[in-house]
Amino acid sequence: MYDQQQTPWQQPGTTAIAITAKYWWATFMFALFKPYLAINGRPVPAGWGRTVVPVPPGQYQVHVHVPYLLPPKVGTAETVVAVHPGQVVELEYRAPAIGFVDGAIGPAPQKHRAMPAAIALMVVPLVLLLCVCGGFGIAAVVSGSDGPDRPVARPTAVRPVPTLPRRTDLDPPVPAPSAGKPVLRSAPARTLVGPSYSATDATYTMAFTGWPFAFRTPKTWGCIAGRVDLPQAKAWVCIDEGNPGNGQKVQIMLRPCPDPCGAADRSRLSTEWFDPGVTSRAHDDRTFYVETARNANGRYTLDMSHFFPDATGAHMWQVGIGAFTPPEKKADIQKIFNDVLTQTG
Structure with missing residues (x-):
C-alpha cells in the first residue's frame, strides 16, 4: 500500500x-x-x-x-x-x-x-473491589466485637478474580477450579513448525473461562478479549505487554464445529478462518496451516485451523490461531502454536 x-x-x-x-x-x-x-x-x-x-x-x-x-x-x-x-x-x-x-x-x-464509557469500565471494577474489601473489613470488626470468649474466624486474604481473567499462572497443572477455567494437561508434545517450550522457558498459562483447553505464552505476554465476525466464535488477542511495540501479535479463536464435523465441515470452517485466496497445507486430517516467511510488511506470519474433541468426546471444536512477528522472533510464535496443538491433541 x-x-x-x-x-x-x-x-x-x-x-x-x-x-x-x-x-x-x-x-x-x-x-x-x-x-x-x-x-x-x-x-x-x-x-x-x-x-x-x-x-x-x-x-x-x-x-x-x-x-x-x-x-x-x-x-x-x-x-x-x-x-x-x-x-x-x-x-x-x-x-x-x-x-x-x-x-x-x-x-x-x-x-x-467514548471516553466516559471507557473510564466507567475502568472505575466500576475498582469500586466493586473496594466494596468487597470493605465488606470483609466490616465483617471482621463485627465478629471481633462479640467478646474475647467467643472464637472468631478471621477471614483469609484472597486475591479478587476479575470478571474477564487475563491470565493464570498454573505450573504445575492443578485440578480445574470451580470457576470453569481450563488447566494445562500432561500430553505428548506435538509440533506444527519450529521449536516447542522447554522446561527452562519462562511462560504464563492462558486459561480463559469456559474454554476447553489452556495454553502457554512467553512470560511477559497478556491477552484481552476480542471479537471476530464468525458464527458462535469467541476470540482473544495476545501481545507482549512488556514490549507492546515489538511487532508481535497473536489472535486465537474458538467455535464449535457442527456435527458430524466431517471433512466438508472442516474445509468450510478453515476457509472462513484463513485469509481469502490463500492455499493452506494439511498437517493432518484435522490440522491445516499457512506459513509465510516474509510478507509484504517484512513480517513472518503463521495461521492454523485445528479441530479437536472436548473432554467427553461428544463435541468437536475449531481453534483458529493467527500471528505475525519480525522474522528473527518467530520462535516465540511457533512455541505458542505448538503448545495449542499439544493441549488440543
Whole structure:
C-alpha cells in the first residue's frame, strides 16, 4: 500500500494538509498499528504523530481509521477541507477510547470519543473491589466485637478474580477450579513448525473461562478479549505487554464445529478462518496451516485451523490461531502454536 509511486499532489510545496494522529494512553495496543490515511481516496503514508501531505490548492476529503485485528477497522473519521494557496491546514485525529465507535477529526483540539464509557469500565471494577474489601473489613470488626470468649474466624486474604481473567499462572497443572477455567494437561508434545517450550522457558498459562483447553505464552505476554465476525466464535488477542511495540501479535479463536464435523465441515470452517485466496497445507486430517516467511510488511506470519474433541468426546471444536512477528522472533510464535496443538491433541 505504501510503496506506490508519488502522484503530483504529493510533491513538496508550500500548500499542504497536516494531520496529527493521537490515541489514548489506555488504548496502548493501537501503537502496534499505523493509522490509515487517505486523501480523496488515495492512501498516504502516515503514522502516529504529525504527517504533512503537500497538496495543490483545492477541496479534499480526508479519511482516517486504525487498521486493527478484531474488528479489522476501528475509529473511522472523515472530513472535507478547503486548502488555499500557501496555506497549511492543520487537522487532529483522535482514535476512540473504545474500539467499536468512530474516531474524531477536525481542528485541534479533538476529544477521544467514548471516553466516559471507557473510564466507567475502568472505575466500576475498582469500586466493586473496594466494596468487597470493605465488606470483609466490616465483617471482621463485627465478629471481633462479640467478646474475647467467643472464637472468631478471621477471614483469609484472597486475591479478587476479575470478571474477564487475563491470565493464570498454573505450573504445575492443578485440578480445574470451580470457576470453569481450563488447566494445562500432561500430553505428548506435538509440533506444527519450529521449536516447542522447554522446561527452562519462562511462560504464563492462558486459561480463559469456559474454554476447553489452556495454553502457554512467553512470560511477559497478556491477552484481552476480542471479537471476530464468525458464527458462535469467541476470540482473544495476545501481545507482549512488556514490549507492546515489538511487532508481535497473536489472535486465537474458538467455535464449535457442527456435527458430524466431517471433512466438508472442516474445509468450510478453515476457509472462513484463513485469509481469502490463500492455499493452506494439511498437517493432518484435522490440522491445516499457512506459513509465510516474509510478507509484504517484512513480517513472518503463521495461521492454523485445528479441530479437536472436548473432554467427553461428544463435541468437536475449531481453534483458529493467527500471528505475525519480525522474522528473527518467530520462535516465540511457533512455541505458542505448538503448545495449542499439544493441549488440543
